[in-house]
Amino acid sequence: FHNNYKTYGVITARHFNAQYHGTAKSGIGIMVSWFKETMPDIYDLLDPKNPKSKWDFSKYKPDIVVVNLFQNDSYLVTLPEHEQYKARFGTQKPTEDFYITSYMDFIRSVRAKYPKAQIICCLGSMGAVKPGSKWPGYIDEAVKRLKDDKVVTHFFEYKGSDDHPKVKAQQAMADSLIAFIEEKGYFN
Numbered sequence: 001f002h003n004n005y006k007t008y009g010v011i012t013a014r015h016f017n018a019q020y021h022g023t024a025k026s027g028i029g030i031m032v033s034w035f036k037e038t039m040p041d042i043y044d045l046l047d048p049k050n051p052k053s054k055w056d057f058s059k060y061k062p063d064i065v066v067v068n069l070f071q072n073d074s075y076l077v078t079l080p081e082h083e084q085y086k087a088r089f090g091t092q093k094p095t096e097d098f099y100i101t102s103y104m105d106f107i108r109s110v111r112a113k114y115p116k117a118q119i120i121c122c123l124g125s126m127g128a129v130k131p132g133s134k135w136p137g138y139i140d141e142a143v144k145r146l147k148d149d150k151v152v153t154h155f156f157e158y159k160g161s162d163d164h165p166k167v168k169a170q171q172a173m174a175d176s177l178i179a180f181i182e183e184k185g186y187f188n
Contacts, residue, residue: 008156008165008173009066015178016187021060026164029073031102032088039069040106044113057113064118064186065110066177068156070103074128074135096138103142107151117150118186124156125165125173131158154180 004010004022013020023043027034037048046053077094079085094102103121110119121139128135136155143151156176159169181187 006167006170008170008177011171011174012066012177012181015174016181018063018187021062027072028069029071029076030069030106031073031094031099032076032084033072034076034084036084036087040109043106043109062114062117064120064181065114066120066122067107067110068122068124069106070099070123070135070139071126071128073099074133096134099138100142100145103139104146107142107146111148111151119148119151120177120180121151121153122156122177123153125159125169127158127162129155129158152184 009022010020025048028039030039042048044055046055076082076085107119107121121143123129123136123139139153143153154177156173159165165173
């Protein structure tokens, strides 16, 4: 549950002998999280609990940025009694267009920080990518509306359960992402 060295992002970086920089928090979403903060709230912080601890984005310029968000959003928007649902949306469920626009806004903020990076918008391998899920489609639509040739999608296969991916699933995600990056020639 807590070994970043065995996660798909780190495995992928090692495969390409690339430097890895991660921004992650379990339970976080773009629109709503299991706690007060969302990724747009903390993305530019060194310490998510200290709003004065700003990261200097000029210190690190990645070639590729992988965004894997919307899993928590996909579940929390179905829980109108949850404290954070109420705090973010009140009693009004957000619309599909709100989902898409929220995703677009976050990707635009990433693009503003990294104007030359290839951005890969991922999702999976939990419930948000179950067969029949609409969430990959929201991300597809957001990317389409952005009209940025350097923003693409790549969805990880549903691993058959909604529990967090363990080492075997992390390796499968890494294998999928590595194949995608190689196919697209992003490190050529």
